[in-house]
Amino acid sequence: MTPRSYRIGQIVPSSNVTMETEIPAILRARETVAPERFTFHSSRMRMTHVTPEQLKAMDADSDRCALELSDAHVDVLGYACLVAIMSMGLGYHRESETRLHARTVENGAPAPVVTSAGALVHGLNVLGAKKVALVAPYMQPLTRTVVEYLQHEGVEVLDYTALEIPNNLDVAAHDPLRLPGIAAALDYSDADAVVLSACVQMPSLAAVEEAEQKLGKPVVSAAICTAHQMLRSLGLPAVAPGAGTLLSGRYAESPVPPAAP
Structure with missing residues (x-):
């Protein structure tokens, strides 16, 4: 068949x-x-x-x-x-x-x-992740918008970093293999999960499993949740x-x- x-x-x-x-x-x-x-x-x-x-x-x-x-x-x-x-x-x-x-x-x-956006919220709910640490490529104001949106949905963002990349093609060019180290610098010890890329333009798939091993936490991205x-x-x-x-x-x-x- x-x-x-x-x-x-x-x-x-x-x-x-x-x-x-x-x-x-x-x-x-x-x-x-x-x-x-x-x-x-x-x-x-x-x-x-x-x-x-x-x-x-x-x-x-x-x-x-x-x-x-x-x-x-x-x-x-x-x-x-x-x-x-x-x-x-x-x-x-x-x-x-x-x-x-x-x-x-x-x-x-x-x-x-x-x-x-909805998929990231739902994916974190599926994992039972009430507390997260997060990496985003956006400028600070838009990153705070993402943080506030997730917190409105019942997900506490314990720590985050904004990479402040204004050009969307530059976001796509960001090396995903840098992300585990960037995430490791966050205060993620009490997090239920780590969002390695809160953006479907910033590539992260190649680094997700390495990040899980490095951080000892479930790691997701907006693309994986989608x-x-x-x-x-x-x-x-x-x-x-x-x-x-x-x-x-x-x-x-x-x-x-x-x-x-």
Whole structure:
């Protein structure tokens, strides 16, 4: 029997070059241990610098992207910009997911919508992580926005570092192998988990397992959490080799967040 193939749609900032590499890498790794297969399809929103003004303008374009991807009858949509969602207001991922899902329904191709912001919140909840330490590439004001957003969702951020990289392509060029050392400098001893990259543009997948060994804590990224929630939204076991504790298989059948109405 031919394995089922799923179409993964991604709503991506125009300057993002990481989400279309890390999500496929995670799901390709899954293909080595499970029968399902995946294809990847993107629609882009214009954004070059991670500023509140560009993020707001970009988010307004996400409805168009959802329509375009639903034309392709994708099986799930991922909104690949965490800080764009978080900068729009506390709890905004729920509003975004509901609205974009409605666009797919109106277009006759209903599909679940996963935002990387909501997925990070959900992934930490799945791990039972009430206290975290966090690495983000953003300038200090936007990093504080991320911290406040997570704390509003019941996740205490014990310590964090803002790498203050303003250009989005420079964020993508940051060496992921530096991240375990950066995270080790945080006060993470009482943390339940460490967020190695609170940004789907800053690559971290190559360093997650090293960071878990170095820190002795579960380590996640926004991309890993997005892949986990995408798989669960498709009704598939959320497991992939080389992607840390969340995708180790221990949480393969965790409950799916309530679907957008």
